[in-house]
Amino acid sequence: MEAAVETFLEQRPRLLGLAYRMLGSAAEAEDVVQDAYLRWSRSGPVEVPAAWLTTVVTHLCLNRLASARNRRERYVGPWLPEPVLTGGGALGPLETAEQRESVSMGVLVLLERLTPAERAVLILREAFGHPHREIARVLGVDEAHSRQLHRRARARVGEPRRRYEADREHHRRVVERFLAAAGDGDVAALERLLAEDVTVWADGGGGRAARRPVEGRDRVARYLRGMWSRVEAARARFETAEVNGETAVLVWHGSALTAVLAVEVAGGRIDAVRFVLNPDKLAYAAAQAAM
CATH class of the missing domain: 3.10.450.50 (Nuclear Transport Factor 2; Chain: A,)
Structure with missing residues (x-):
């Protein structure tokens, strides 16, 4: 049991970073990660914990995005993501330009243009560097469809400005x-x-x-x-x-x-x-x- 908890804690910042990018809400991201932990604690042996947890967190976020979009359509005035202090590594590694850009306010607002599946593919591919083979497995689609979703998402949000370079x-x-x-x-x-x-x-x-x-x-x-x-x-x-x-x-x-x-x-x-x-x-x- 202690080993399982330690494994989850090692993954937690990355999972929180994934959920936050998906939802734009730190509070909701915390709820998702806690739900993922409960599922993890009840699961049997897992061959690749990181992949298993990534899949669970992604699907939990996808389930929340439809209702989140409805709330934002009724929101009064401009909607912005919840700010997060990232100097202490709260959202996992921000070592590359792509990682930093993917949690910026500006990019998170642009991600609101995407369908949930497009958002998931873009985040998994560009913020976390997953190959389309793995992304397709997470989403339960074939690899060609994952690539198509990525192309569509990139067209909708535009090419990154690379401000972080x-x-x-x-x-x-x-x-x-x-x-x-x-x-x-x-x-x-x-x-x-x-x-x-x-x-x-x-x-x-x-x-x-x-x-x-x-x-x-x-x-x-x-x-x-x-x-x-x-x-x-x-x-x-x-x-x-x-x-x-x-x-x-x-x-x-x-x-x-x-x-x-x-x-x-x-x-x-x-x-x-x-x-x-x-x-x-x-x-x-x-x-x-x-x-």
């Missing part, structure tokens, strides 16, 4: 300059950091956030300055942390995490900012930070 230290410095400019009210410095076509999405779950994307350098600069004015009035505390594989900003009021800002950089400028303000979606990251 850039210098991660440079990204961190841009985020820190962004934070300083916004906090100081230096609109000119803020505008110099923003791409002309920059876009802001704010997920407030229907409250205290813009319900439509804010687009364009001038409008985004004014919007960000307005938000900073409001949070500074409440004596907010800002800090940087690795969130979803990249440097992001955490906003605290006392001991409460009230926002996470995911900042995307391309060509040396910020081309997207995603605010997560919905308290329900911040609970997981807040619990991580408290550990």
Whole structure:
């Protein structure tokens, strides 16, 4: 029994990373991994534990995705994934550009365009490097169909921009300059950091956030300055942390995490900012930070 538990614990970060990429919800991913553990504890001898657990977690996620999509269609305002602090390896290895990109806010939003099967194939192939032979076995389809699903998924989300091949230290410095400019009210410095076509999405779950994307350098600069004015009035505390594989900003009021800002950089400028303000979606990251 102890050996079985140890085997599962070794696999757990990878399984959580798989479930999170599939669902975009850390809380639901935890539930899936716990369900997989219960099944694992009741199973007999398993020849290849990693493959067995991957199959179980994938199917548990597929069963949840239909209802998740219905909830997101009724969601008020932009929907963003739950942020996860990844500096401690919570979602398994993020050693390659593909692994980091596959947990980013931007890519997880794009994955919402896919059918559950397309999402599973794309994640298993590009984030975890499984060959189509293994993916087909997991999904119960033939290899040709797995390849077809992958081609269709890639066409729907577009070719990856490979932002993560850039210098991660440079990204961190841009985020820190962004934070300083916004906090100081230096609109000119803020505008110099923003791409002309920059876009802001704010997920407030229907409250205290813009319900439509804010687009364009001038409008985004004014919007960000307005938000900073409001949070500074409440004596907010800002800090940087690795969130979803990249440097992001955490906003605290006392001991409460009230926002996470995911900042995307391309060509040396910020081309997207995603605010997560919905308290329900911040609970997981807040619990991580408290550990």
